[in-house]
Amino acid sequence: MPQSTHDRAAELHNLAAHAHSAAATAHGKGDHLTAHELSKQAHEHSMNVNKLVEELGTKAARVQQKPKQST
Numbered sequence: 001m002p003q004s005t006h007d008r009a010a011e012l013h014n015l016a017a018h019a020h021s022a023a024a025t026a027h028g029k030g031d032h033l034t035a036h037e038l039s040k041q042a043h044e045h046s047m048n049v050n051k052l053v054e055e056l057g058t059k060a061a062r063v064q065q066k067p068k069q070s071t
Helices: 005-028 032-065
Strands: none
16 A cells, blocks of 8 residues: 555654654664764655655645535
8 A cells, every 4th residue: 555645754754753763772872874864864864755745735725726616
C-alpha cells in the first residue's frame, strides 16, 4: 500500500528527531565529526518535511477553493 503524505511527513519528523538525538550523543562523547554529519542529516529530513507540509497546504487550499457543484 502506498504511503500517505501525512505518514511520510511523520516518518521524516521522527528521523530528524532521532538524528538530532544521535548528534547530541556523539557531540557529548567528543565525536564532533559524527555529530556534524548527523546534524546535517537531521536538517535534510527537516527540510523534506517542510516541503511535504507545504505541498499538503497547497493541495488543501486548492480543495477549499473548488466551487461546490449544485445538484
